[in-house]
Amino acid sequence: xxxxxxxxxxxxxxxxxxxxxxxxxxxxxxxxxxxxxxxxxxxxxxxxxxxxxxxxxxxxxxxxxxxxxxxxxxxxxxxxxxxxxxxxxxxxxxxxxxxxxxxxxxxxxxxxxxxxxxxxxxxxxxxxxxxxxxxxxxxxxxxxxxxxxxxxxxxxxxxxxxxxxxxxxxxxxxxxxxxxxxxxxxxxxxxxxxxxxxxxxxxxxxxxxxxxxxxxxxxxxxxxxxxxxxxxxxxxxxxxxxxxxxxxxxxxxxxxxxxxxxxxxxxxxxxxxxxxxxxxxxxxxxxxxxxxxxxxxxx
Amino acid sequence: xxxxxxxxxxxxxxxxxxxxxxxxxxxxxxxxxxxxxxxxxxxxxxxxxxxxxxxxxxxxxxxxxxxxxxxxxxxxxxxxxxxxxxxxxxxxxxxxxxxxxxxxxxxxxxxxxxxxxxxxxxxxxxxxxxxxxxxxxxxxxxxxxxxxxxxxxxxxxxxxxxxxxxxxxxxxxxxxxxxxxxxxxxxxxxxxxxxxxxxxxxxxxxxxxxxxxxxxxxxxxxxxxxxxxxxxxxxxxxxxxxxxxxxxxxxxxxxxxxxxxxxxxxxxxxxxxxxxxxxxxxxxxxxxxxxxxxxxxxxxxxxxxxxxxxxxxxxxxxxxxxxxxxxxxxxxxxxxxxxxxxxxxxxxxxxxxxxxxxxxxxxxxxxxxxxxxxxxxxxxxxxxxxxxxxxxxxxxxxxxxxxxxx
Amino acid sequence: xxxxxxxxxxxxxxxxxxxxxxxxxxxxxxxxxxxxxxxxxxxxxxxxxxxxxxxxxxxxxxxxxxxxxxxxxxxxxxxxxxxxxxxxxxxxxxxxxxxxxxxxxxxxxxxxxxxxxxxxxxxxxxxxxxxxxxxxxxxxxxxxxxxxxxxxxxxxxxxxxxxxxxxxxxxxxxxxxxxxxxxxxxxxxxxxxxxxxxxxxxxxxxxxxxxxxxxxxxxxxxxxxxxxxxxxxxxxxxxxxxxxxxxxxxxxxxxxxxxx
Numbered sequence: 016x017x018x019x020x021x022x023x024x025x026x027x028x029x030x031x032x033x034x035x036x037x038x039x040x041x042x043x044x045x046x047x048x049x050x051x052x053x054x055x056x057x058x059x060x061x062x063x064x065x066x067x068x069x070x071x072x073x074x075x076x077x078x079x080x081x082x083x084x085x086x087x088x089x090x091x092x093x094x095x096x097x098x099x100x101x102x103x104x105x106x107x108x109x110x111x112x113x114x115x116x117x118x119x120x121x122x123x124x125x126x127x128x129x130x131x132x133x134x135x136x137x138x139x140x141x142x143x144x145x146x147x148x149x150x151x152x153x154x155x156x157x158x159x160x161x162x163x164x165x166x167x168x169x170x171x172x173x174x175x176x177x178x179x180x181x182x183x184x185x186x187x188x189x190x191x192x193x194x195x196x197x198x199x200x201x202x203x204x205x206x207x208x209x210x211x212x213x214x215x216x217x218x219x220x221x222x223x224x225x226x227x228x229x230x231x232x233x234x235x236x237x238x239x240x241x242x243x244x245x246x247x248x249x250x251x252x253x254x255x256x257x258x259x260x261x262x263x264x265x266x267x268x269x270x271x272x273x274x275x276x277x278x279x280x281x282x283x284x285x286x287x288x289x290x291x292x293x294x295x296x297x298x299x300x301x302x303x304x305x306x307x308x309x310x311x312x313x314x
Numbered sequence: 315x316x317x318x319x320x321x322x323x324x325x326x327x328x329x330x331x332x333x334x335x336x337x338x339x340x341x342x343x344x345x346x347x348x349x350x351x352x353x354x355x356x357x358x359x360x361x362x363x364x365x366x367x368x369x370x371x372x373x374x375x376x377x378x379x380x381x382x383x384x385x386x387x388x389x390x391x392x393x394x395x396x397x398x399x400x401x402x403x404x405x406x407x408x409x410x411x412x413x414x415x416x417x418x419x420x421x422x423x424x425x426x427x428x429x430x431x432x433x434x435x436x437x438x439x440x441x442x443x444x445x446x447x448x449x450x451x452x453x454x455x456x457x458x459x460x461x462x463x464x465x466x467x468x469x470x471x472x473x474x475x476x477x478x479x480x481x482x483x484x485x486x487x488x489x490x491x492x493x494x495x496x497x498x499x500x501x502x503x504x505x506x507x508x509x510x511x512x513x514x515x516x517x518x519x520x521x522x523x524x525x526x527x528x529x530x531x532x533x534x535x536x537x538x539x540x541x542x543x544x545x546x547x548x549x550x551x552x553x554x555x556x557x558x559x560x561x562x563x564x565x566x567x568x569x570x571x572x573x574x575x576x577x578x579x580x581x582x583x584x585x586x587x588x589x590x591x592x593x594x595x596x597x598x599x600x601x602x603x604x605x606x607x608x609x610x611x612x613x614x615x616x617x618x619x620x621x622x623x624x625x626x627x628x629x630x631x632x633x634x635x636x637x638x639x640x641x642x643x644x645x646x647x648x649x650x651x652x653x654x655x656x657x658x659x660x661x662x663x664x665x666x667x668x669x670x671x672x673x674x675x676x677x678x679x680x681x682x683x684x685x686x687x688x689x690x691x692x693x694x695x696x697x698x699x700x701x702x703x704x705x706x707x708x709x710x711x712x713x714x715x716x717x718x719x720x
Numbered sequence: 721x722x723x724x725x726x727x728x729x730x731x732x733x734x735x736x737x738x739x740x741x742x743x744x745x746x747x748x749x750x751x752x753x754x755x756x757x758x759x760x761x762x763x764x765x766x767x768x769x770x771x772x773x774x775x776x777x778x779x780x781x782x783x784x785x786x787x788x789x790x791x792x793x794x795x796x797x798x799x800x801x802x803x804x805x806x807x808x809x810x811x812x813x814x815x816x817x818x819x820x821x822x823x824x825x826x827x828x829x830x831x832x833x834x835x836x837x838x839x840x841x842x843x844x845x846x847x848x849x850x851x852x853x854x855x856x857x858x859x860x861x862x863x864x865x866x867x868x869x870x871x872x873x874x875x876x877x878x879x880x881x882x883x884x885x886x887x888x889x890x891x892x893x894x895x896x897x898x899x900x901x902x903x904x905x906x907x908x909x910x911x912x913x914x915x916x917x918x919x920x921x922x923x924x925x926x927x928x929x930x931x932x933x934x935x936x937x938x939x940x941x942x943x944x945x946x947x948x949x950x951x952x953x954x955x956x957x958x959x960x961x962x963x964x965x966x967x968x969x970x971x972x973x974x975x976x977x978x979x980x
Contacts, residue, residue: 058835289832
């Protein structure tokens with residue numbers, strides 16, 4: 016398999032002009048690219064151009080100067096923190112779980128875990144909020160069980176409807192997301208690698224230090240960044256759980272576009288959206304570099 | 315294409331108004347009436363013609379009419395049953411801004427026929443040019459009964475009902491709260507909630523306003539209300555959960571400030587989760603909000619149905635609710651069915667809202683009794699901040715609220 | 721080491737099951753609640769019976785099913801062949817496509833909905849079929865990865881070259897060689913598209929459509945337990961479909977193994 020990947024590169028260098036060959040190869044990809052262009056990139060371009068207009072439809076940077084000030088800057092700070100914390104607390108258990116499944120699980124179990132993670136990664140909104148309120152709310156089942164065991168979380172100041180609470184709830188879709196994204200990287204550290212290392216006399220510890228961690232670190236970081244972006248952009252769950260007590264960018268956009276009190280500030284909403292895209296894009300740049308390196312490594 | 319149709323229609327309408335057809339029976343003219351420009355019932359050819367035309371259109375697009383809100387459920391059910399017109403309700407939980415956004419951005423088929431928006435939005439949207447581009451004028455038959463301050467003289471928009479801020483509480487709470495200023499009672503630790511974010515939702519904004527007046531503020535000063543919630547946050551009384559049914563079910567809150575017209579629906583919903591919810595008009599301050607505003611969308615896809623809906627909502631009839639309507643009733647002519655059913659103003663009233671024609675209806679004796687427990691006690695001063703008073707206070711909430719709850 | 725790992729799998733699965741089913745189970749318990757007129761708590765199927773009595777339940781569910789299936793069909797004709805081609809011939813484009821397909825995950829749906837309303841022509845926005853077209857985009861980060869991972873485990877190029885070498889033409893190779901080995905990955909991708917489409921709320925509601933998830937949210941105003949029961953129901957449907965897909969793909973796998 017590894018060889019076969021390498022060979023296509025060799026062939027393309029040999030045969031004809033490189034560009035023309037690439038064009039022919041790209042041809043069957045055109046439907047997908049065209050589809051993305053129309054249904055995804057075009058709408059996003061519209062958002063970007065609208066964000067560059069003021070309320071009188073003239074070109075202006077006014078919206079972007081607005082969003083660098085309070086309260087919008089606070090919202091960006093909170094959202095970035097939420098994305099980072101939820102990514103941190105999801106990526107570690109998610110990676111460990113994915114590793115154990117990859118190494119010990121049967122093919123069937125792996126397939127099942129991927130699909131199940133797919134379902135869970137897509138839970139959100141009112142149903143997810145309710146699941147956690149019913150379990151970890153003041154009267155929730157888990158809280159009651161813990162109380163019976165003598166542990167009173169709420170007396171320790173815990174509440175689900177706080178920043179910490181939201182981070183906690185996000186783990187329900189972030190951990191499965193980590194499993195989906197990180198599992199493929201683990202293919203590169205399959206049993207064979209370990210066996211090879213063992214045959215060469217490496218202890219498990221040495222194996223991890225010299226092979227395992229360096230090999231997985233790029234993929235782990237890449238997955239982390241992706242989780243960051245996902246937590247940063249999530250909307251419906253936070254909306255169902257807060258009354259403006261946590262300023263988050265997606266919620267602020269929602270309020271600007273769909274709020275009751277303030278009047279027409281939709282363009283500020285659009286520039287906030289563009290601001291989000293920029294933050295996500297900044298997170299994606301290291302992701303790209305790392306992915307590229309990782310691919311070279313794996314080959 | 316739409317523009318072309320309007321030009322033709324306008325020409326036809328112009329012919330009518332020159333007096334050519336005035337003498338002929340309205341029913342015969344029904345086929346030729348342009349309902350998209352009719353500005354009152356006469357221009358719409360009378361009730362029979364309007365009902366026939368609306369039935370022919372077959373559908374009415376409404377928007378953000380939440381279940382349990384001001385008894386709109388009954389209004390929708392009754393209208394559907396009486397006239398056999400399908401009602402499409404876009405995003406029932408959406409906000410006023412969503413309604414305006416939809417008019418501005420949605421394609422023709424998704425345009426609402428009628429809107430029900432918070433009055434604060436009028437500040438920007440009713441300024442003449444904008445209002446005209448969004449709404450089309452229509453004056454209902456009961457136009458003169460609508461409070462003059464709450465209608466556009468040209469008929470672009472008109473208030474429909476108002477609510478008061480009430481205290482909603484789980485009856486297991488002791489002592490039962492009767493005043494807003496009571497809510498800081500240590501017995502209510504971890505119980506008090508708001509419906510949403512006061513800097514985004516009108517109901518919560520008005521709740522903070524009511525608290526302010528109760529704590530020494532005024533219709534020009536919302537700060538004492540914000541400080542009241544700050545102290546309740548610090549004492550642990552105020553919990554930052556949205557006061558929804560699901561959160562009531564899990565015990566996340568037990569007391570909330572809420573529009574009176576959310577009461578009957580919420581009480582009913584709470585029964586389903588084994589909670590005995592009660593609404594009480596606060597003894598220390600009664601705050602009546604600005605009315606919600608009705609208007610017909612200038613781009614309404616169902617012009618006749620939109621006008622029939624407005625006539626229905628402003629009807630002061632004392633008639634039958636949907637459950638009492640028999641098949642024989644519906645077989646009658648449009649105007650007879652209309653005269654038979656409960657008018658929209660009374661439906662609002664049965665949902666603990668104050669209909670805009672309340673004063674006129676009391677005079678005529680057509681107002682039905684509001685649900686028990688929602689009457690405003692006699693002799694109590696009712697506060698109603700005007701739009702000019704609300705707008706600066708909104709800015710105050712917007713800057714101060716984040717520091718309260720973080 | 722080996723011993724500790726053999727304990728590791730069951731205990732990991734146990735923790736995962738707890739993590740998944742504790743919140744789900746708590747909701748499920750709520751969904752069976754009903755109350756006597758005196759307010760006494762009982763557990764019964766009453767909320768589920770109530771669901772079945774709602775005429776809007778079936779119409780919304782069927783609509784969501786229909787839209788989800790269309791999204792699956794688009795994934796089938798658009799995404800699956802493209803990813804297969806990337807692995808077969810167009811390796812050099814794989815990393816760029818990978819990056820592009822991750823974008824829908826990181827761009828807020830609220831922002832996308834604004835853009836869609838500004839960009840799409842009226843005729844497209846006037847039909848509910850705009851939704852499955854967008855669901856394909858929203859599920860792309862997941863479907864691409866599932867297909868990509870699945871194909872990485874299969875030496876697709878070697879297999880197809882072998883098949884071609886044995887004299888089979890391209891269509892034959894695709895139908896009889898490539899399609900069968902891709903089955904399990906494709907089933908996973910389909911399932912994911914289906915699950916996401918069935919539950920999508922934000923974009924659907926912002927584009928003014930009324931599907932099963934938006935209906936559930938509006939129901940929660942009048943019947944709280946009914947809405948909880950509906951949420952539990954839809955998650956259960958997703959789990960059941962998942963099991964069926966698992967069953968289906970493992971059966972076909974056996975068959976292809978025999979065939980090989």
